[in-house]
Structures are given as C-alpha cells and as structure tokens.
Amino acid sequence: MVDHRRQWPITDDLAALRENIQRYAVQAGLTGPRLDDLVIAANEAAINVLEHGGGAGTLAISCDGGVLAVDVADHVGVLRPGAVPSERPSGRGDRGFGLWLMGELCDSVTIDQVPGQSTIRLCMHVGDGAVDDGGPAAGSGAASLGRSAHPV
Amino acid sequence: MTAAVVLTSVSAPVADHVLVVALDGALDYTNAERLRRDVEAALGEEHRELVLDLGGVNFCDSTGIRILLSVRKLMQERDGAVTLAALNARLARIFRITGLISAFTVAPDLAGALDAVGARSTPR
Numbered sequence: 001m002v003d004h005r006r007q008w009p010i011t012d013d014l015a016a017l018r019e020n021i022q023r024y025a026v027q028a029g030l031t032g033p034r035l036d037d038l039v040i041a042a043n044e045a046a047i048n049v050l051e052h053g054g055g056a057g058t059l060a061i062s063c064d065g066g067v068l069a070v071d072v073a074d075h076v077g078v079l080r081p082g083a084v085p086s087e088r089p090s091g092r093g094d095r096g097f098g099l100w101l102m103g104e105l106c107d108s109v110t111i112d113q114v115p116g117q118s119t120i121r122l123c124m125h126v127g128d129g130a131v132d133d134g135g136p137a138a139g140s141g142a143a144s145l146g147r148s149a150h151p152v
Numbered sequence: 153m154t155a156a157v158v159l160t161s162v163s164a165p166v167a168d169h170v171l172v173v174a175l176d177g178a179l180d181y182t183n184a185e186r187l188r189r190d191v192e193a194a195l196g197e198e199h200r201e202l203v204l205d206l207g208g209v210n211f212c213d214s215t216g217i218r219i220l221l222s223v224r225k226l227m228q229e230r231d232g233a234v235t236l237a238a239l240n241a242r243l244a245r246i247f248r249i250t251g252l253i254s255a256f257t258v259a260p261d262l263a264g265a266l267d268a269v270g271a272r273s274t275p276r
Binding site: 036 | 181213215245249
C-alpha cells in the first residue's frame with residue numbers, strides 16, 4: 001500500500017537511492033522490466049543533478065490515480081522544458097543521452113523550470129486497479145529478453 | 153557510501169592474447185571511472201582480446217555504458233576487441249535500448265565468450 005509521498009536527498013550514494021525507489025515502486029505495483037526501466041531512468045535523472053545540476057537536489061516519489069511519478073529537482077534551474085531529445089544523441093557522453101534514455105524508458109518525461117530549480121518528472125502507469133498480484137513471470141525475464149544473449 | 157562497488161577479478165590466463173575480467177556489483181556513476189582505470193592497469197602489452205564477464209553485474213547506467221565504450225575504443229586502438237559475457241536480463245535490455253549491444257560481441261556465458269575469441273583452442 002502506497003499512500004504518501006517519499007523524498008530523499010540526491011547524494012553520490014546512488015545504490016541506496018535506487019533501493020529506495022525500487023522498494024516504493026514495487027509497493028505501488030510496478031514489476032518486471034518496467035520496474036527496471038523506472039529505476040534506471042530515475043538513476044539517470046539523479047546523475048544529471050550530480051553532474052550538471054549543481055551536485056545537490058532531491059528525489060521525490062508519489063503514486064496517485066494509477067500513475068507513479070518520480071520528481072527529480074536540482075538547485076540550479078538551467079534544464080528547460082523540451083530538453084528531452086526524441087532521437088538518440090550521437091555523443092554518448094553529453095547530458096542529452098541520459099535525457100533521451102529517460103524518454104525511452106518512461107511513459108512520460110516532463111521538465112518544469114522555475115528560477116533556481118528545474119524538476120524532471122518521470123511517470124509510469126501502474127494500472128487502475130489496486131490489485132498487486134506480483135505476477136509470477138515478471139522477474140524471470142529470460143523468455144522475452146533472451147534474444148540478445150546470442151553473439152552479434 | 154554503501155554497496156554499488158564493482159569488484160574486478162582477473163582470472164588465470166586462458167591464452168596469451170586474452171584477458172578475462174569478471175565484474176561484480178553495480179556499474180554506475182560512482183565507480184565507472186575506477187573500472188576503466190582497473191581495466192587499463194590489468195591490460196598487458198600482449199592482450200588483444202578483452203573478455204568482460206558481467207554475470208555478477210546487476211545494474212549499469214549511462215556512465216557505465218560510456219566507460220564500456222571507452223574500454224572498447226582502448227582495445228580498438230591496439231587492434232583488439234571486447235567481448236561481453238553473461239549479461240542478465242536487465243543489462244541485456246538496457247544495452248539493447250541504448251544500441252550498445254551492437255557495438256560489442258556478446259556471448260551468453262564465459263565459455264561462449266572464450267569460444268568467440270578463440271581462447272579455448274589454447275591449452276590451459
């Protein structure tokens with residue numbers, strides 16, 4: 001049962017942050033690859049804060065009306081709405097790569113900018129019903145993801 | 153800081169030109185740069201094939217991807233190549249989404265990777 005918003009500071013302890021996000025998202029009903037996608041995307045947003053967003057910020061997570069939302073805020077406010085590239089940037093080292101990746105992984109990515117603060121919001125639909133049966137197939141993943149396990 | 157450490161262990165030589173490195177943990181922003189330094193330190197003049205056993209890696213972010221690509225470049229500069237072995241489902245997915253999967257030879261397990269680099273024809 002998830003009924004309230006949680007918030008953590010963004011530090012270089014990304015492993016702990018990922019664990020916190022994962023725990024909340026599981027309780028909200030996210031499973032399988034989509035759970036991984038959200039954790040990866042939130043991690044990218046946190047890296048953005050550490051690298052480009054002044055090195056400090058907060059990550060908040062909430063679930064309302066079947067939508068799980070992660071809000072990642074920096075204390076700089078340079079990141080502007082519309083900064084998420086629709087196509088993969090050629091240079092993998094720039095900030096755009098992480099933003100592009102978030103867009104690929106999440107149902108929606110929006111950026112809110114006010115003086116001194118930019119907030120990336122990552123959203124994942126978790127279904128309308130409150131039922132969380134923790135489906136048996138979600139974790140194994142081998143069948144749907146096995147294709148890439150062959151030599152290229 | 154907790155966890156999130158990539159430990160590298162270098163296995164016994166399988167062939168003179170092959171270096172096998174096993175990674176463990178989460179490859180992310182906090183430790184990816186260290187991985188590159190560790191790999192560089194482990195590489196010898198004779199190594200042309202680098203096999204990274206990722207079976208123990210449960211997470212990789214864009215920083216990890218960047219470092220793997222820079223390691224690939226490093227090997228290419230010495231006319232070598234990198235083979236990735238034993239990606240779990242989560243890694244396979246992120247590598248495929250980012251297109252990284254096509255930049256490397258990928259093998260289902262370490263034995264397959266050693267086959268791919270021709271290391272197993274050499275007596276141990």
